[in-house]
Amino acid sequence: MSEEIEFDTAGITKKFMYVNRKAPYGTIYALEVLEAVLISAAFEQHACIVFVDDGVYQIKKGQDTEAVNMKNFSKTYGIIEMEKEDADEDEDMDMEWRIIVEKESMEARGLSPDDFVVAVEVIPSDELAVIMAEQEIVISG
Amino acid sequence: MIHTVNKSPFERNSLDSCLRLSVKGSPILLIEDGVLAATKGTSVSDKVAAAMNDHPMFVLGPDLQARGLGETDVADGITVVDYGGFVDLVCEHGTVQSWL
Numbered sequence: 001m002s003e004e005i006e007f008d009t010a011g012i013t014k015k016f017m018y019v020n021r022k023a024p025y026g027t028i029y030a031l032e033v034l035e036a037v038l039i040s041a042a043f044e045q046h047a048c049i050v051f052v053d054d055g056v057y058q059i060k061k062g063q064d065t066e067a068v069n070m071k072n073f074s075k076t077y078g079i080i081e082m083e084k085e086d087a088d089e090d091e092d093m094d095m096e097w098r099i100i101v102e103k104e105s106m107e108a109r110g111l112s113p114d115d116f117v118v119a120v121e122v123i124p125s126d127e128l129a130v131i132m133a134e135q136e137i138v139i140s141g
Numbered sequence: 142m143i144h145t146v147n148k149s150p151f152e153r154n155s156l157d158s159c160l161r162l163s164v165k166g167s168p169i170l171l172i173e174d175g176v177l178a179a180t181k182g183t184s185v186s187d188k189v190a191a192a193m194n195d196h197p198m199f200v201l202g203p204d205l206q207a208r209g210l211g212e213t214d215v216a217d218g219i220t221v222v223d224y225g226g227f228v229d230l231v232c233e234h235g236t237v238q239s240w241l
Contacts, residue, residue, distance in 0.1 A: 052158060053158055125162055136236060138239075140240070
């Protein structure tokens with residue numbers, strides 16, 4: 001078996017949005033959406049990762065899950081930030097990533113951008129609604 | 142884009158978030174426990190009536206019936222659709238955002 005299989009990697013690129021609306025650990029939503037985001041990185045898709053409502057707690061600094069016997073996956077959001085930086089810096093890569101927190105949700109929970117494990121864009125709901133309407137695929141959790 | 146809401150407005154903030162993060166003109170379809178928002182004379186009726194100025198509102202009939210509700214219980218201006226109507230809406234408006 002010496003034949004080499006060639007994969008067509010120049011596929012279709014779509015605009016994906018991931019809408020995170022639930023706090024971590026109480027339900028499986030946050031972890032499942034995070035896994036989907038990482039898959040879209042592998043396929044070099046455009047992605048807006050959005051944190052709304054209790055979803056903003058997914059990226060809260062200082063999570064310690066040792067006593068509840070669950071895996072602390074908040075560090076994995078750092079990989080999203082790295083993917084975003086790669087996409088920003090690599091001119092040959094047609095991939096745009098944004099990490100967005102809805103301003104109203106953040107403020108309602110007494111949080112500020114310094115409370116998050118990744119650098120985020122804080123965007124008010126009326127502007128975020130317009131960004132959402134421009135998406136081709138929305139995955140929510 | 143079409144928005145679906147599947148949670149009761151009396152228990153969750155899914156409808157509120159949908160209304161806050163949807164552009165004017167985009168349709169909203171109430172399904173599963175979300176259909177409760179479509180009923181007349183509730184504490185959220187005014188909010189839903191105000192939303193109808195900006196959004197065409199739909200509610201899924203089978204989910205109403207399952208909960209002992211019918212067209213006569215639905216507030217004026219909300220269109221009751223069946224599963225076929227659900228499919229038509231999605232085909233017409235493309236991307237779906239589910240408020241879970």
